Amino acid sequence: MTGDPRLVVISNRVAVPKARGAAGAQGGLAGALHAALKDRKGLWFGWSGEESESGRTGHIDTQTSDGVTTATLDLSQRDIDEYYNGYANSTLWPLFHDRLDLAEYERETAKGYERVNERFAELGAPLIDAEDIVWVHDYHLIPLGERLRSRGLKNRIGFFLHIPWPATRMFVSLPYHERLVRTLLFYDVVGFQTQEWLESFLHYCENELRAEVDKASGTVTFEGRTTIARAYPIGIDWEHFSKLGENGEARQAQQRLISSTRRRIAMIGVDRLDYSKGIPERIDGIGRFFDKNPESIRDLVFIQIAPPSREDVGSYQEIRAALEQKCGQINGARSEVDMVPIRYVNRGYSHAELFGFFRGAKIGLVTPLRDGMNLVAKEYVAAQDPEDPGVLILSRFAGAAAQLKDAVLVNPHSPDDIAHAIRIALDMPLDERKRRYEKMIATVRDDNVQNWTRDFLRDLSEA
C-alpha cells in the first residue's frame, strides 16, 4: 500500500523464512503477522529463537524476503531462562490462562523480563524512523512501549494481546500488577481478542488503578494520557488458506487420512502441546464416549496432533507426561490387534497438510480450557467441503466461541459434555451441518486477518 507509513511489527517470535530459529515459530501469531506484513513494505523485529551472546554486543541479523524485512537478535541463555521460560511463560502465561496453581512469582525472572524488554528497546529504537507506525505484540513485550517512549520515540505505538486478559481478582495476585498496567497505558491503542478480555482490563483500570474509563468510546485516561482500548478479533489469512484445497499436498494429506482410517469416522485435534489447550480433558471426554457407546469403538478414530512446545518449562514437561500416560491407558484398554482408537502425534505439519487432514475429519475438536482466540477452530471450518461439512466441537472458553456460535459449544472440563457433543455431531443430519457451516464460514471469511490488521491500524493512525 503506497502512501501508508511503514509498519514496524515487534514480537517475541519472528517467522523468518529459511532462517535460524524459523522451525520453532508455531502458533497463530507468527502466521497472522506474516499475513499482516506481506501487503506492506514492513519491518519485523524480534528474537531469532536462538541462544548466543551476540545480542549483547548489539548484533542484529537482517534479511528481506517478499517485501518484508526481518531483523532479529539472539538472546543469552540467562535471558531465555528468565524472560521467555521464566516470567513470560511461567508467570504471565499461566496467570492469564487462569492457572494460578502453575504461576511462579520470582523476583529474578521479573527482573530478567524488564532487562530483555529494555534490550528490545535499545536495539529496536534505532531501526524505527520518525514516520513509522509501530505495532508491538503479546505478553512478552508489555513494557516495551514505555521503554521506547523513554528513549524519546514520538511515533504512534500500538499493542495487541493475543491471549486472554484475566479477571481482576486473579490479576491482582501478580506482584507489581499496577506497574505492568501503567506501562500498557503508554501505548496509543491496546487491542484484545474479545469483548470479555477487554472488559476485564477496563474493570482493572477503573477499580484498581482509578483511571478514567469511557466504555462508550473505548478509552482509558490516566495521568494525562489517553489510550484507546478495544476488541479486535483476529482471523485467518482467508485468501491464502481457502485456496489450499487446490493444492496437491493438501489433497494427498486428505487421501492419506481417509485411506488409513478406512471406513472409520475421523475426529481431529491440532494444538501446541500446552496445558491451556485441554488435551487430557479432551481425551477423558473421548474415553467417556467409548464407555457409553462401546459399539462405536470400531467406527471412530481420534487423531491428536500436538507438537511439543516450551519444552524447558516444568509444567509443559508434566503435561506431556500426563498426556502420554492417558493416551497409552485408553489405547491399551481399547485397542485390538487391527485397530487403535487414538493416534497421538508429537510433530507439526504444513498448513497444506493440515488443510487436508481437517477436510478428511468429520469432527474437529477444539476444546481449550482458556484461549485468547484459537485459529485452529477457524481453519477447521475453512477447510470443510461445503457440500458435506464436518462438525466443529468448540470450547465455550475459547475466544473463537464468541464468533462461532454455530459450533457445538462445550464445557471442556466436563467429560460428559464432550461425550455428549460427539454424539450430537455423529447424529447431526446433513442439512443442519450445512446450515451451521454456512453461518460459520461467513464469519471466518469476513473477519479475516487482513480486516483485523486494517481495523487496528486505522484506530492507531487516528489515535
Ligand code: F6P
Ligand atoms: O499466541 C500466543 C503465543 O504465545 C504467541 O505469542 C507465540 O508466538 C505462540 O503462542 C507460540 O508460542 P511460542 O512462541 O512460545 O512457541
